[in-house]
Amino acid sequence: MVTRIVRYAQIVDILSKYGFGIGLEKLFPGRARFKLPGEDKAAEGTTIYERIRLALEELGPTFVKFGQIMSTRTELLPPEMIEQLKRLQDHAKPVPFSEVMAIIEENCPEWEDYFGDIEETPVASASIGQVHRAYLRDGTKVALKIQRPGIPEIIELDIGILQSMAERIETVLPETRVYNPKGMVDDFAHQIVKELDFTRDARNANRMSRNFQNFPGVRFPKIYWEYSKPHFLVMEFVEGVRIDDREAIREMGQDPHAIGVRGFHAYLKMIFEDGYFHGDPHPGNLLVTKEGDIVFLDFGIVGILRPEKRQNFINLLFALTTDNIELMIRSLEGFGIVIAEEDREALRDDLYIMMHDFSGGEGDGVSQLNFGLVVTELTEAMRRYRLKVPMNLMLLLKVFVMVLDIGVRLDPKFNFGKEVTPYLSKLADANTFSEGYMKRASMALLEGADALLDMPRNINLMLRRLSTGSFKLEIVENDIQKLQMALDRFSDKLLMGMVVASLVVGSSLVLQVSSVTLPTQISWIAIGGYTAAVLCGFYAIYHVIFLKFRMER
Template sequence: MVTQSIRRYREIIRILSKYGFGALFLEDISPGLAKMDLQKRLHPELDGYTKYELMRFAIEELGPAFVKFGQILSTRREMIPPEVYDELIKLQDKVAPLPYETIEPTIVRYCGPVEDAFQSFEKEPFAAASVSQVHRAVLHDGTKVAVKVQRPGIRQVIEVDLPIMRKLAERIEKLEPDLAVYNPTRLVDEFVTQIYKELDFVHDGQNADTLNRNFVENPKVKAPKVYWEYSGTELLTMEFIDGVRIDNVDAIREMGVDPSSIAEIGFQAYLQQIFIDGFFHSDPHPGNLMVTREGQLIFIDFGMVGMVRPERRDTFIEVLLAFVNADVDMLLECFETLGIKIDEEKKEQLKDELYYVLQSSQSSELGRMDFGSAMSSAPDVLNRYRVRVPPSLMQVLKVIWMIFDVAIHLDPKFNFNARVRPYMTDIMRDRYASQKFLRQIPSAMMNLTQGVVALPKAINNVITKVSKGQFRFEITSREISGLSTSIDASTDKLVMGLVIASMVIGSSLVLNAPIISSYPPVYWIATFIYISAIALAAVLLFKIMNRKP
């Protein structure tokens, strides 16, 4: 392993030096090496390319771990310079396929002898990437399947590269102070977690099963069925589905399918995944989305998925609506809810720039918004002000941006605002009308009531401790009993005020719920409580104003 690491270090140094980044390793040994510009002298064919293009060439030559890191990093646009982002999104993950004889042992390990598991198996893959390749096959019952096989030894290759990548990140932080603010080492640590998930094909298959369960009532959206008896950590056998890429508009029309209907299905499917299910396919590039003759939208490759916890979904909805409505105040309120820190001294200036970005994204055509324009500019503004947005939120916005671009490609008249506003409103209404939410109302009211009821006991405990001398006060009074009576009277009024306040607040929340008109008994009970609270408040106020001195 040590020998392999040393050999890999040498290879990485050679590649980085070729593209002008050798100083990351050699600057300490030979200070000023970067200024010598050896890359132009030794590789004149690379002259004329920007340093960001050379960075992309280097990443692609460094291999699968670095390519995957670059692809995942491209989803964190708010944490990288815009010039770096523009090159990372161009990264290609294409390699020559391995011979069948090389991957056959993996197939046998998970499926047994190939002829026993499959009626036929195509030895030439129809797709190949740095981590895996995919073959067509047919089961003995005639079912067509796609067999995804992990490249033998790829895990070991990546495991050798990961510690080297972290060392490189540490060197970047040391030699490039301007880039240190992006915290390269933390980005590498996040990547390590993600890449191990992608190397586990069981994880991929389980994610496909989850999407199918979530869309069991929607026949227009599905993922390939997984055949678990022929699957494992390094091999995944899935239903083979004939279809075309979602960005092939001409082929979609030739199948008799309306591209605009696919745009609608895809957009609605992602809104459900993110804001209702809290589980979504987070890599919706056109190669991972297919359309069938039946007009179905097929999701493939579940190595990258996102999760949104229930308590964050409402806030994410408000963030999206803030973009749609160009509401900067709502956007910053959502940031505060999410615990995002903003420098108070720069807050007004940040609001001005965000307002300009959101207003500029509003199309001159009434009711339309260029979400892509907003998402291409907003991260740069946040980056300049060192606003660190949670990865889950940026992942959600990135996915919506990508699917919006696909929808526009399918239907140039696709209206983002017209789709988002009513859908978000329906989600919020359904959420507050759900049995789960209605069951939470009595519990919340009970907790509030218990707090109010417990207050006199807490005050009494304080008085008891005072009377036992556990608190030391110097009170000039001849009548301690008079003081106690006065405190009791004040406590009674305080408790009554809290009870009245809780009744007013609780009944007001119920009366202002969007779906209250659908529940007449609840409406009249809340109205009665509200009126009673107002009456009690009036009586209490009258007694206080007429209190004898």
């Protein structure tokens, strides 16, 4: 069994091998002996993004999966890096068939009673599992999704290391906090642990299938629950081509433009009507059959959107299509983004410039070809103003960018505004007097009425506490410090006044007595006291007048 120390050493060696030793030394100074770039021939003749991909592949399933998820963050990473990370999608090294059969026998001991044949060569091989084509006893073609052996233990170990690295990155490079590395790793950890349970994927597929019962042209694979287990999933085998393969779609006699529009509207329904959407729409997870149906695959990443968040995203899209800066700011705040008051005007200016740089003209809104650039600029603005980007908003924007990218690949004339604006207008009209809207409006009215009715009681309670002396007034620390400083200055002046008065009174008594009974030297002491009192008095008068003049200025 690999321990954390051994695994950490493996990660250090692999990252150093591909030329990232200096970065590791900056994150963990003096912790280990890192190789310098160029020490290993694996780093020669490749770009930094290629080396990142190669390192992730060699680091194993957890890092491959992390790279796959990061390949969807087009709003954060450079296009060259996205292109390399996309190559991780379906090219994980397959598990030998002997190990696959061991897993099948462990999860389904009577598999020979159910399956007539299982093909040795996998159809697809991913970081967590791989898919084999098989046939049931009645000849039905099915897909077997089998989890890689020992993967839960490997993932648990790697997640701990990734969390440590994310914490160090935020500490050493504070400017990265706007991207929330710790939050990204935590979300990834939460996500990948859920993906280890294949029955969760199956439940997600069933739920989406029910949501699309009355939506023609969109399908989800059938799940064979009687054979499925958490590490072994049996589902309908779907034959088709990737949704971004425009020529193959044409060869099947289907219209790429119609496919793109239907896929886009399917996502609009998932997000705005169901609040439950497929969160990983890379082309390998969307197939087009010869009948022209779009079939969704891989339901490990699913987004959930509560009704109030759906309304915020509707407002954000309306803002983008109508150049409405104030609506955009309110929408961002609706997602929990806190904007400092002193940054508001500057942020408005930046958003105004962004909208007009990427719109088709005054009031025309953002075109579909520029939506990805707008997302990038929006994220850059958040970075400049140190705004924390919530992960649910980034998932929504990521899904929209990816779906629009597929639409444009299928038809370069695909129009974002033309497709989304009528849908949002219809949705807004439908929601105006919908059951959910009326319920929220009723709740708001009841809360307002309750507050109004409670006002006399609250005022009476406050007056009673004032009369009994139990009223508490909270003062912030800064106010207490200012009050203390003022009291200190007042006490100093009072002490000086008392000293001057004492010197005057004491010296007068001494002079009066010394003229009769005391020696001459005592008289000079009294005169000295008078002199000190006069000097102190002049200093006090000057100090008060000078301070008052300075404060007035």
